[in-house]
Amino acid sequence: MSKPSLAALQQPPLRRAEGAGSGSESAAADARANLLGMPRTELERFFVDLGEKPWRAKQVMKWIYHAGVAEFDAMTDISQALRNRLSDIARIEAPVLTPFPAAADGTRKWSVAVGDGSERVEAVLIPEPSARGSARGRPSQEEPSARGSARGLPSQEEPSAGGRARGLSSQELEKPGRSTLCISSQVGCVLDCAFCATGKQGFNGNLSRAEIVGQAWAVARQLATEGSGRGITNIVFMGMGEPLYNFDAVVDAASVFTDDLGLGISRRRVTISTAGVAPRIRELASRSEVSLAVSLHAAEDELRSQLVPLNRRYPIAELLAACRHWLGQLGDRRSVTIEYTLMEGVNDALADAAKLAGLLGDLRCKVNLIPFNPFPGSQFKRPSMQRVRAFQTHLLGAGIPAMLRTTRGDDITAACGQLVGLVRDRTRRQARHLARRTGMAPDEQLLRVTSP
Numbered sequence: 001m002s003k004p005s006l007a008a009l010q011q012p013p014l015r016r017a018e019g020a021g022s023g024s025e026s027a028a029a030d031a032r033a034n035l036l037g038m039p040r041t042e043l044e045r046f047f048v049d050l051g052e053k054p055w056r057a058k059q060v061m062k063w064i065y066h067a068g069v070a071e072f073d074a075m076t077d078i079s080q081a082l083r084n085r086l087s088d089i090a091r092i093e094a095p096v097l098t099p100f101p102a103a104a105d106g107t108r109k110w111s112v113a114v115g116d117g118s119e120r121v122e123a124v125l126i127p128e129p130s131a132r133g134s135a136r137g138r139p140s141q142e143e144p145s146a147r148g149s150a151r152g153l154p155s156q157e158e159p160s161a162g163g164r165a166r167g168l169s170s171q172e173l174e175k176p177g178r179s180t181l182c183i184s185s186q187v188g189c190v191l192d193c194a195f196c197a198t199g200k201q202g203f204n205g206n207l208s209r210a211e212i213v214g215q216a217w218a219v220a221r222q223l224a225t226e227g228s229g230r231g232i233t234n235i236v237f238m239g240m241g242e243p244l245y246n247f248d249a250v251v252d253a254a255s256v257f258t259d260d261l262g263l264g265i266s267r268r269r270v271t272i273s274t275a276g277v278a279p280r281i282r283e284l285a286s287r288s289e290v291s292l293a294v295s296l297h298a299a300e301d302e303l304r305s306q307l308v309p310l311n312r313r314y315p316i317a318e319l320l321a322a323c324r325h326w327l328g329q330l331g332d333r334r335s336v337t338i339e340y341t342l343m344e345g346v347n348d349a350l351a352d353a354a355k356l357a358g359l360l361g362d363l364r365c366k367v368n369l370i371p372f373n374p375f376p377g378s379q380f381k382r383p384s385m386q387r388v389r390a391f392q393t394h395l396l397g398a399g400i401p402a403m404l405r406t407t408r409g410d411d412i413t414a415a416c417g418q419l420v421g422l423v424r425d426r427t428r429r430q431a432r433h434l435a436r437r438t439g440m441a442p443d444e445q446l447l448r449v450t451s452p
């Protein structure tokens with residue numbers, strides 16, 4: 001995490017530097033520090049550097065995250081002189097979100113303009129019908145929360161009601177249930193997992209922490225405006241990108257998500273999902289206490305290296321050792337979520353289930369089984385439910401907690417691995433992918449991929 005200083009405010013803005021992050025060219029050229037996404041300790045230092053008391057950070061965070069305010073002038077318990085000064089040197093700026101039509105199952109997706117506004121990532125909200133509803137969709141944590149679910153940002157006129165308690169009382173069962181927001185951390189993805197539409201688009205950089213936090217902040221604000229009475233209860237870093245390759249920004253964003261003065265979501269309900277960047281998994285527990293999900297998808301190295309090329313760098317044994325280290329560091333009976341996408345004839349046989357059970361036998365974990373979501377051009381197929389159930393039954397019989405995650409938002413291409421956005425492909429991966437499929441020469445133009 002970089003320490004903010006007034007001197008830094010004088011520097012020309014770097015693309016997606018910590019202070020940057022929005023969906024317009026004018027914002028990209030704005031050298032004022034973006035306070036959105038700034039962790040509390042850093043914001044305190046920011047005010048100390050201004051000659052103010054550190055508690056100003058609490059004041060401002062309440063306005064930003066509890067009241068949904070983006071203008072300093074609306075912060076009426078701050079002196080006019082300080083408000084004017086803040087407006088001169090700082091801003092609160094989220095990326096611009098454009099909604100897609102909602103899916104039939106209630107899943108919602110937004111296109112998020114980032115960088116200079118010409119590139120887009122996506123964020124997806126998966127509401128559950130009730131606490132009794134099945135745990136479905138884009139994988140997310142299902143563990144009980146010690147602190148309750150996140151507050152929804154009230155409209156500017158309304159006082160914050162604080163977090164909503166989560167329990168399983170009969171009254172609670174009648175209330176709206178979990179609402180999980182899946183956010184992106186990079187524009188495209190540098191990894192090229194064989195089964196992932198995002199991975200086919202190439203890569204064009206990291207999101208700033210303002211662009212990461214801004215996805216949740218803007219969606220929460222939208223929900224409050226709609227008066228849905230339901231805020232975001234869970235956040236998962238399972239959108240575009242490998243979060244641990246944008247480590248500092250993701251850790252900072254997670255601290256804002258879990259801070260009581262931020263979105264106030266339980267650390268167990270914020271999940272960083274990784275394809276297996278083992279060194280960063282080891283480091284994560286010393287930087288954040290949020291939950292961890294690992295995309296495994298195969299129980300042996302040869303197959304996993306084909307599905308998740310990162311495995312060649314960090315093979316399964318090294319990856320699981322890092323997971324054990326992470327568990328040992330947290331020491332609070334946390335478990336690792338293992339994501340396993342089932343692909344017909346690839347990794348869905350009972351023999352695969354047996355290997356997986358053997359591999360995970362001594363790891364404190366639970367397994368999310370995700371039937372593959374086909375996308376245009378994908379070479380894999382979704383297995384039958386019979387095979388999926390058989391795989392799950394085998395794991396359960398071996399004592400491995402295994403949950404089936406059916407997909408949500410298929411009709412708006414919001415399901416796992418279907419987020420594509422608009423990526424200026426520096427790696428030219430998509431051009432090469434299309435060239436392989438069509439025989440046409442690679443095209444370096446900006447590539448518009450799928451949209452609902």
Ligand code: SF4
Nearest residue numbers: 189193196199241275
């Ligand atoms: S599955 Fe995740 S890590 Fe792999 S290419 Fe897709 S977005 Fe990147």
